[in-house]
Each structure stands twice: as structure tokens, then as C-alpha cells.
Amino acid sequence: MPLKFFLKLYLRLLGLTVVVLLLCYGLFSGINSVRLQSWQEQYPEPLLRWLAALPNPQDSYHWLGQLHDFRVVPPQNLTLSSVTRERLGYGQVVALETSLGWRVLVQGHHGMVLELQLRDSYREVAESMAYIALAHLNQSLPEQRPEVMARLSETLAITLAPLDDDAMLPADDVLARVSERGLAFYRPHDDSDAATILLRLQDGTLVTLSLPAPFDPWHWGVWMLMLVLVSAVLAAALCLLMRDVDRNLRAVESVAVRIARGELGARVDQNGSSQVSRLANAFNGMAEHIQRLVGVQREMIHAVSHELRTPVARIRFGVQMLDGCNNPEMLQKQLDGIDGDIQELDELIDEILTYARLEQGGPVFTLVETSVTDIVRQVVDEQQLIRPETVIESDIPEASERWALSDVEPRHIHRAIQNLVGNAARYADGKVRVVCQLDESNCRIDVEDNGPGIPEEDWEKVFTAFARLDDSRTRTSGGYGLGLSIVRRILYWHGGQAFVSRSDDLGGAKFSLVWPRKKPVDSLL
Structure with missing residues (x-):
């Protein structure tokens, strides 16, 4: 419970108690003065x-x-x-x-x-x-x-x-x-x-x-009158308190009805402090999340339908070419093309499912104290084997090795770094560098290349799902426009962020991942 809300409620109850005591004392004194005079x-x-x-x-x-x-x-x-x-x-x-x-x-x-x-x-x-x-x-x-x-x-x-x-x-x-x-x-x-x-x-x-009974200031009638007074005051105070709460709850209910009708931009007004301000904050956060998910779903439906159309069309064309094909070499070429298209569909579906899981709330991360520098070296070695034509090197200062252990989900951090290194190698002009900068509080990994780079006005756009900046970023160079979106969502669920800039040393693009070394598990669930 927030301290401000507790103090506010406590002072209200204290004030109500003082009012009740003063009213009881005044009523007791006033009634007994009249009763004593009569007696x-x-x-x-x-x-x-x-x-x-x-x-x-x-x-x-x-x-x-x-x-x-x-x-x-x-x-x-x-x-x-x-x-x-x-x-x-x-x-x-x-x-x-x-x-x-x-x-x-x-x-x-x-x-x-x-x-x-x-x-x-x-x-x-x-x-x-x-x-x-x-x-x-x-x-x-x-x-x-x-x-x-x-x-x-x-x-x-x-x-x-x-x-x-x-x-x-x-x-x-x-x-x-x-x-x-x-x-x-x-x-x-x-x-x-x-x-x-x-x-x-x-x-x-x-x-x-x-003799008759003496004067009794604590006669049952006085008790009953004070009980009625206290009950009335408490009922009035409760009514005022609940009226405020009910008004705020009705506001939340009204916004919920509007969202159910399709007004996804509706939000609860949070002006001033109220007993349900935390509920309003949580509700608005939920509404924003729902609105974003619905937007992402619409974008995915549109983008997926577009992305699936090309390989499916090529598979259909390949199947048609098989009909009546008597040349073994041509037949094998068509079969290899169909197999490649199926592999492409499989990869696309995997990317879509990964992005959907991360976007719709993310997986339940199991944080493990893992060496970030070891993950970086593993990714660099793997990508170097896949792309021997490109020089992929890691730059890990000795000071960073001291803070190499971090609470991460190894598989997803590996995926994020792999996506950046693979993307950099795809557009680099022969060289990619991965730099680790680790300290007591944060982990930072920069992936730089000597390629053409990314215009500054497109730095935020590259993290949008299915986004392509120009015609050169086509399927011939690989990718579906989901890799960087997946990277950003992985960093989001680690409590960090991903951003792009320009490499001062190599002149190409520079993608950076930053997240806290130690983060409570509860804040990630």
C-alpha cells in the first residue's frame, strides 16, 4: 500500500474518530444536563x-x-x-x-x-x-x-x-x-x-x-442515543467514502465498456488523487497493452499474408513445372527450389511465432547467472563459420571480464546477439565487430559493421515488425523484417533496451543492447 494513500486514509479515520468522540461527549453532556435538571x-x-x-x-x-x-x-x-x-x-x-x-x-x-x-x-x-x-x-x-x-x-x-x-x-x-x-x-x-x-x-x-434509584448518567437510553449517533456518523462517513470510490469505479467501468465497443484509445482520467488511482494506472496500462497487441495483430495479419504469398506462389509455380517435366536435371532443380521455398516458409513461421510470443506478454524467463562474454564468443564463432567471407571479431576488454556474470535468460540473449551479428554480416562490407562493455550495474553489447549504415530518420523504424528500409533489403539478402523486433522485445523483458546509431570506427550501423546486470526475478514475470 502506498505511504501517501495510507497516511491519507489514516488521517481520515483519525479525524472521524475525533468527530465521533466530540459528538458523543457533547451529546452525553447536553442530554445529561437536561436529565439532571429534570431529576x-x-x-x-x-x-x-x-x-x-x-x-x-x-x-x-x-x-x-x-x-x-x-x-x-x-x-x-x-x-x-x-x-x-x-x-x-x-x-x-x-x-x-x-x-x-x-x-x-x-x-x-x-x-x-x-x-x-x-x-x-x-x-x-x-x-x-x-x-x-x-x-x-x-x-x-x-x-x-x-x-x-x-x-x-x-x-x-x-x-x-x-x-x-x-x-x-x-x-x-x-x-x-x-x-x-x-x-x-x-x-x-x-x-x-x-x-x-x-x-x-x-x-x-x-x-x-x-428509595427510588439515584440519577444514572449512564442510563441505557443515553447509551442507545449515542449508539444511534455513532452509527449515523459512521454511515454518513462511509457513504461519502464509498461515493468517491463508486464514482471512480464507474469511470473505470465506463472506459471498459467503451473499449469493449472498439474504442481502444479510451483511458481512465487520472487527474487528482483517488482511492482507485492504482487501479486506474493498471487499467490504463492494460488498455495500452491491448491496443498495442491489437495493432500488432493487425500488422502481423497484413504482413504475414504478404510474406506468405511469394513462397507459396513459387511453390505453386514449381509444382506446375513438374507436370510434364522429362528432363532429370530440370526436375531436380524444381524439386530443390520447392524444398528451399518450404524451408523459407518454415523459417518465416518460426520467426512469426517467436515474435508473437514475445509481443503478447513474453515467455516466463528463468534467469540464470551466466557469463555474457562466453555467449558473445559463442555467437561470434558460430557466425564466423556460417559466413567465412566476413571477418567477425569480438572486442572484450579485460575490465569487462570481471563483471561477465549477469542474470539473463541465456537462450534469448543468445538469440538477440545472433540476430544483430547475422544482420550486420548480411549488410557489412567484409567486417563486423562485437564490443562488450560490462560494469557493476549494466551490460552493454555493441554490434558494428562497415556497411552502408542506416539513415538517422530510419533508426526507430528498423525495429518495426516486417519493416524494410529500401528495395535492397529483399529476400535475396535474407530476413523477413522480424529479427530486430524480436531483439527489442527480448531486451524489453530483460528490463533493458535496444537502439541503433552510427559506428564511429567502421562507419556503418551500430546496434546496441543495454540491460541491468542484476534484476529481481519478480519484476520480469
Whole structure:
């Protein structure tokens, strides 16, 4: 995976994670601030309604002022907003957050406002209700207590019940606090559970006061809302990401359809960076390769039909001449001509098949560490035997012998050098020289001759399949116009190149092969 693409994707995911965390934090804080405000008003509401129903609650429960700064004040003596005053006028319980905790207000008799200052709302409200329940239960007869408990439970939104089962007794420290204060606030399991207050009446009866659950910021509803938010954000991000990918894939698909209709020049637009840029590069490379192969196929069909026509016509003519030929010498001459034409067809087919294999993807090269200088000497010796009339010599400096070993496919490199030497000998004026220049990085082989050379404007044309530069390059001098094309394809699959120039020493053509000495096998497959 390219580093740029990885970093881009990583930064996007990191940014998305930060956005999700910020949204979750904002949603969690915003929702819980509203939930806490509502809970701070709903939880103490039964207590405040109970107090507001009394004509003089501060006299009835004088200890409230000492414990929770309970006051009954005229509304004009309070600094309240218009919204708060309006809510109090409607009889609602209002909770105001302060630096010391929460102020809980409600309007009572004669328009007076009952104010309760709470630091720990859950515990202080619970203990206030426990003291009220303790006072009323102590004032009632034993047979009246069930009715009093039921009335208090309904009015204060709590559950009062006598503790009759010894197995339900709390820990010893709770019982000790009950003995000291008459009540004890405790949680049976952990701080997140609903609390219980154990009351001890004057006659020693134990009563449990069960409270509603405390405020839970991690309520399942909050979890579900955040889960929905995260899912929505991830879905939106995925949609945006996939939209970009889908657009690029559709572009590739559109080009593929155009190519299938015959528009071989269609290419995927690669402007800008995208998640499928590598696919676009590979696709365009494939399209160029297909276009080139189709072009080569058309050229080959046209050229092959032309090249085959002449030997086939000569064979047909020779066969016709055999009919009625009574002269043994003439008969043998026609048979020898037919045999030569068949040999020519065989060589042409071999050249065509070799070129087609190399052009259509090339063979799977098996690289072997081989001495390039040995291959050059072998080719020179073979060609010298075939063409004794031409002087074919090799020029291998001593420094090149040090780097003679190279990763090559010996058979194909031999074929490439042989084609160049044979071609040079065919047009040379008696002399061909093969020069090896090898170093640590590259191999270079130059094949020079003292023939007429090649015009500079035709240097690239000579590597085109079935190309002939002039009338002198006919079948009388040998060749079919495929040899140099095969050479270039062999060098291509070795990661090198073949080119032509003019020989400074001999004055004729100079063909050069250049390829890297060591090349990874994977890059050639």
C-alpha cells in the first residue's frame, strides 16, 4: 500500500474518530444536563409538595432549617428570573444550580416560596423524608402504623415496611448508626443502587424506607442515543467514502465498456488523487497493452499474408513445372527450389511465432547467472563459420571480464546477439565487430559493421515488425523484417533496451543492447 494513500486514509479515520468522540461527549453532556435538571426537580418534588401542603412547615419540622437551610420566604425577597417566577406561579417545582449545590423551590400557602438548599440531593432528601416518616410513626399507635406507612409511601413516593425478617438485617455498622441517630442511610450493594434507610422507632421497631434509584448518567437510553449517533456518523462517513470510490469505479467501468465497443484509445482520467488511482494506472496500462497487441495483430495479419504469398506462389509455380517435366536435371532443380521455398516458409513461421510470443506478454524467463562474454564468443564463432567471407571479431576488454556474470535468460540473449551479428554480416562490407562493455550495474553489447549504415530518420523504424528500409533489403539478402523486433522485445523483458546509431570506427550501423546486470526475478514475470 502506498505511504501517501495510507497516511491519507489514516488521517481520515483519525479525524472521524475525533468527530465521533466530540459528538458523543457533547451529546452525553447536553442530554445529561437536561436529565439532571429534570431529576433534581422530580426527585424532591414529593417532599416539597408535602411541605407546601402544611400551613407552617418550618414549625412542624423545625429541624429542616438546621439540616438543609429550609426557609419560607416571600417571593419578592428572592432574586429570580421571570421564567422561574412564572414556573413557580404554575405550581411547579424549580431546581436552580448554585456553587453550593442545588436550590429547590416551590410555592406554598399564601404565595410564600419554600426554599431548600441541598448539597447531596439524593441523600439529604432521603434523610428528610426519613425524619418525617420517623416523626409520624412515633406519634401513631402500633395498630395505626400500617395505615400511616401506606399514606406516607404514597405521598412521598417511597416504600415503608417493617423489618420482620432477621435475615434482612444490614451490617453491624449500619445497626450501630441506627442506635446512635435513630436512622441510617446505606446502599445494599454499591453506589449505583437505590439506597435504603433503616429507621428505629421509639419502641425499638425497625422500619425500612426504600428509595427510588439515584440519577444514572449512564442510563441505557443515553447509551442507545449515542449508539444511534455513532452509527449515523459512521454511515454518513462511509457513504461519502464509498461515493468517491463508486464514482471512480464507474469511470473505470465506463472506459471498459467503451473499449469493449472498439474504442481502444479510451483511458481512465487520472487527474487528482483517488482511492482507485492504482487501479486506474493498471487499467490504463492494460488498455495500452491491448491496443498495442491489437495493432500488432493487425500488422502481423497484413504482413504475414504478404510474406506468405511469394513462397507459396513459387511453390505453386514449381509444382506446375513438374507436370510434364522429362528432363532429370530440370526436375531436380524444381524439386530443390520447392524444398528451399518450404524451408523459407518454415523459417518465416518460426520467426512469426517467436515474435508473437514475445509481443503478447513474453515467455516466463528463468534467469540464470551466466557469463555474457562466453555467449558473445559463442555467437561470434558460430557466425564466423556460417559466413567465412566476413571477418567477425569480438572486442572484450579485460575490465569487462570481471563483471561477465549477469542474470539473463541465456537462450534469448543468445538469440538477440545472433540476430544483430547475422544482420550486420548480411549488410557489412567484409567486417563486423562485437564490443562488450560490462560494469557493476549494466551490460552493454555493441554490434558494428562497415556497411552502408542506416539513415538517422530510419533508426526507430528498423525495429518495426516486417519493416524494410529500401528495395535492397529483399529476400535475396535474407530476413523477413522480424529479427530486430524480436531483439527489442527480448531486451524489453530483460528490463533493458535496444537502439541503433552510427559506428564511429567502421562507419556503418551500430546496434546496441543495454540491460541491468542484476534484476529481481519478480519484476520480469
